[in-house]
Amino acid sequence: MKDIKTILAERSTGSTITAKGWARTKRDTKNAIFVELYDGSCFTGLQCVFDAGSMSEATATALARTTTGAALAVTGTLVDSPAAGQPVELKATALEVIGECPADSYPLQKKAHSLEFLREIAHLRPRTNTIGAAARMRDEMAYAVHTFYHDRGFKYVHTPIITASDCEGAGEMFQTTTLDLDAIAKHGGPVDYSKDFFGKKAFLSVSGQLNVETYCMALGKVYTFGPTFRAENSNTTRHLAEFWMIEPEIAFAELPDDMELAEDFVKHLLSWALDKCSEDMAFFEKRVQPGLIEMLDSVRSKKFAHMTYTDAVAELEKHKDSFEFKPFWGCDLQTEHERYLSETVIGGPVIVTDYPKELKAFYMRLNEDGKTVRAMDVLVPRIGEIIGGSEREYRYDVLVANMKAKGLDPAAYWWYLDLRRFGSAPHAGFGLGFERLLRYVTGIENIRDVIPFPRAVKQADF
RNA sequence: UCCCCUGUAGCUCAGUUGGCAGAGCAAGUGGCUGUUAACCACUGGGUCCGUGGUUCAAAUCCGCGCGGGGGAGCCA
Numbered sequence: 283m284k285d286i287k288t289i290l291a292e293r294s295t296g297s298t299i300t301a302k303g304w305a306r307t308k309r310d311t312k313n314a315i316f317v318e319l320y321d322g323s324c325f326t327g328l329q330c331v332f333d334a335g336s337m338s339e340a341t342a343t344a345l346a347r348t349t350t351g352a353a354l355a356v357t358g359t360l361v362d363s364p365a366a367g368q369p370v371e372l373k374a375t376a377l378e379v380i381g382e383c384p385a386d387s388y389p390l391q392k393k394a395h396s397l398e399f400l401r402e403i404a405h406l407r408p409r410t411n412t413i414g415a416a417a418r419m420r421d422e423m424a425y426a427v428h429t430f431y432h433d434r435g436f437k438y439v440h441t442p443i444i445t446a447s448d449c450e451g452a453g454e455m456f457q458t459t460t461l462d463l464d465a466i467a468k469h470g471g472p473v474d475y476s477k478d479f480f481g482k483k484a485f486l487s488v489s490g491q492l493n494v495e496t497y498c499m500a501l502g503k504v505y506t507f508g509p510t511f512r513a514e515n516s517n518t519t520r521h522l523a524e525f526w527m528i529e530p531e532i533a534f535a536e537l538p539d540d541m542e543l544a545e546d547f548v549k550h551l552l553s554w555a556l557d558k559c560s561e562d563m564a565f566f567e568k569r570v571q572p573g574l575i576e577m578l579d580s581v582r583s584k585k586f587a588h589m590t591y592t593d594a595v596a597e598l599e600k601h602k603d604s605f606e607f608k609p610f611w612g613c614d615l616q617t618e619h620e621r622y623l624s625e626t627v628i629g630g631p632v633i634v635t636d637y638p639k640e641l642k643a644f645y646m647r648l649n650e651d652g653k654t655v656r657a658m659d660v661l662v663p664r665i666g667e668i669i670g671g672s673e674r675e676y677r678y679d680v681l682v683a684n685m686k687a688k689g690l691d692p693a694a695y696w697w698y699l700d701l702r703r704f705g706s707a708p709h710a711g712f713g714l715g716f717e718r719l720l721r722y723v724t725g726i727e728n729i730r731d732v733i734p735f736p737r738a739v740k741q742a743d744f
Numbered sequence: 745u746c747c748c749c750u751g752u753a754g755c756u757c758a759g760u761u762g763g764c765a766g767a768g769c770a771a772g773u774g775g776c777u778g779u780u781a782a783c784c785a786c787u788g789g790g791u792c793c794g795u796g797g798u799u800c801a802a803a804u805c806c807g808c809g810c811g812g813g814g815g816a817g818c819c820a
Contacts, residue, residue, distance in 0.1 A: 575808070
């Protein structure tokens with residue numbers, strides 16, 4: 283059996299085919315009944331036409347049971363469509379209702395639903411145009427990620443999801459345990475983690491970076507792409523408690539190499555979306571965010587601007603009246619600052635580099651000035667920060683000093699420090715939030731609508 | 745964690761100064777010479793989020809609770 287994407291692509295008119303899928307809509311006229319069949323293989327459905335005058339009684343009965351959402355098998359002849367709207371259609375001769383879908387209780391109707399409502403029926407929402415298209419785009423973008431790195435000789439490394447070290451202090455962590463918390467609560471005594479599964483405290487990973495650096499120092503060019511967990515109490519359209527992150531790491535590389543990789547990567551992903559997902563992208567353009575395609579197209583053809591943090595702050599200080607938080611050297615760039623830089627100052631993507639060391643993580647390479655580190659953030663219009671990365675500190679003594687300055691115990695990072703003791707080399711990498719990329723590409727505002735089952739504060743249903 | 749908005753039919757929302765619960769879409773029925781989120785007509789459909797209070801009278805005003813959304817912070 284061919285899926286609808288194949289049927290529509292082949293257009294083998296005159297052939298007899300059976301298509302299986304679900305009814306999106308049924309439209310009645312006196313002489314003909316139209317059923318739009320979709321199977322998820324592509325955005326467009328297959329129009330099935332039933333001749334009211336010549337259909338069998340069995341088909342008429344099945345048609346009466348056909349409602350929005352019903353699972354169907356339709357057999358007929360593929361013909362050129364006499365009407366506008368679709369090049370071919372299925373002139374149906376037989377219809378089987380595989381699974382009924384009672385119209386009076388089925389939550390999805392042939393009308394537009396709000397994304398808020400659809401979140402409450404996450405098990406049914408992939409059947410809608412918007413969420414279905416987002417799901418196909420998610421698949422394509424994941425494939426594009428692997429294609430990009432594989433074609434460049436990067437090795438895909440699976441870093442652990444469970445970790446016993448508070449890696450980079452990148453955020454609040456979820457603790458994992460097999461201890462009986464109810465029993466411990468009854469006793470009221472201190473918790474003995476030596477009796478826990480790993481013999482010590484364990485958490486879900488907030489980043490694969492530290493682990494992937496070990497393989498970077500062995501395989502040269504590596505990346506991770508996996509789930510990441512942050513237990514932060516944040517309730518926004520761009521945060522999840524469980525999200526997917528891509529983290530490449532390249533050996534014998536410095537910050538300019540890292541920036542070049544990030545730019546190539548973003549452009550590869552945008553090109554993939556625009557060139558290979560045009561049908562779904564056309565839907566996002568039409569129904570989700572008009573202007574989306576032109577905006578993405580301009581980004582992929584434009585050289586990313588570069589700017590140091592110091593220059594960025596100087597630029598922001600010229601317009602300080604337009605900000606709630608007044609910018610000054612040493613301040614963390616607020617969302618309003620980031621968007622102003624990319625949207626107003628540059629009018630496109632901009633990479634901001636060389637941030638004050640106090641603002642960034644311990645593993646970033648210290649500059650000669652002793653005040654800034656070789657960090658980079660890629661800022662894009664509408665979204666703000668989409669990539670954060672840096673050249674890593676590969677000098678043992680400087681790294682240890684950085685850790686101490688940030689109140690970290692070097693002994694806890696003994697294996698990470700070993701990378702600097704044995705054959706250390708400059709290396710760099712970055713992290714890209716996969717769902718943030720999907721927000722950017724699809725135009726869907728809320729991050730909870732670009733992941734099948736969102737996990738956020740007080741939200742772990744389905 | 746902080747600030748703001750919001751909760752009324754299956755969905756999206758209106759509801760005036762506190763005075764009989766409304767519309768569009770969806771559903772059901774009928775019509776329509778090929779429809780494209782079809783169209784036209786009719787019909788059915790309500791714990792006004794919950795709870796306590798003010799009042800002759802509360803969807804409407806007040807307190808508390810719960811849910812949803814947006815923004816900030818944190819970050820990817």
